[in-house]
Amino acid sequence: GGIFLYPRQQSMLPSIVRQLAGWMKQSYNRPLRLCETGFGSGHSAVMFLESSPNVEVYTFDKFDRPYQLEVVKMLSAKYPNRL
Numbered sequence: 001g002g003i004f005l006y007p008r009q010q011s012m013l014p015s016i017v018r019q020l021a022g023w024m025k026q027s028y029n030r031p032l033r034l035c036e037t038g039f040g041s042g043h044s045a046v047m048f049l050e051s052s053p054n055v056e057v058y059t060f061d062k063f064d065r066p067y068q069l070e071v072v073k074m075l076s077a078k079y080p081n082r083l
Helices: 007-028 043-051 068-078
Strands: 032-037 055-060
Touching: 007 032, 007 043, 032 043, 043 055, 043 068
Parallel strands: 032 055
Antiparallel strands: none
């Protein structure tokens, strides 16, 4: 969540991630792997995953909120092997 508190950062980040993901694929033939501390509701993870099909997100959280595991399941189904 905190990323969405800053509109300019929110608007720039998908483009930056897309460029980095393209560079990783072209230069190293591998995905851009992002580590996210704090999954929350998954908004940042979705933003990263939607930025490029060449992005993988590794997220760390206690997952102690009742809705979080359902969101992880849904996103894992939509973005197989990327979350």
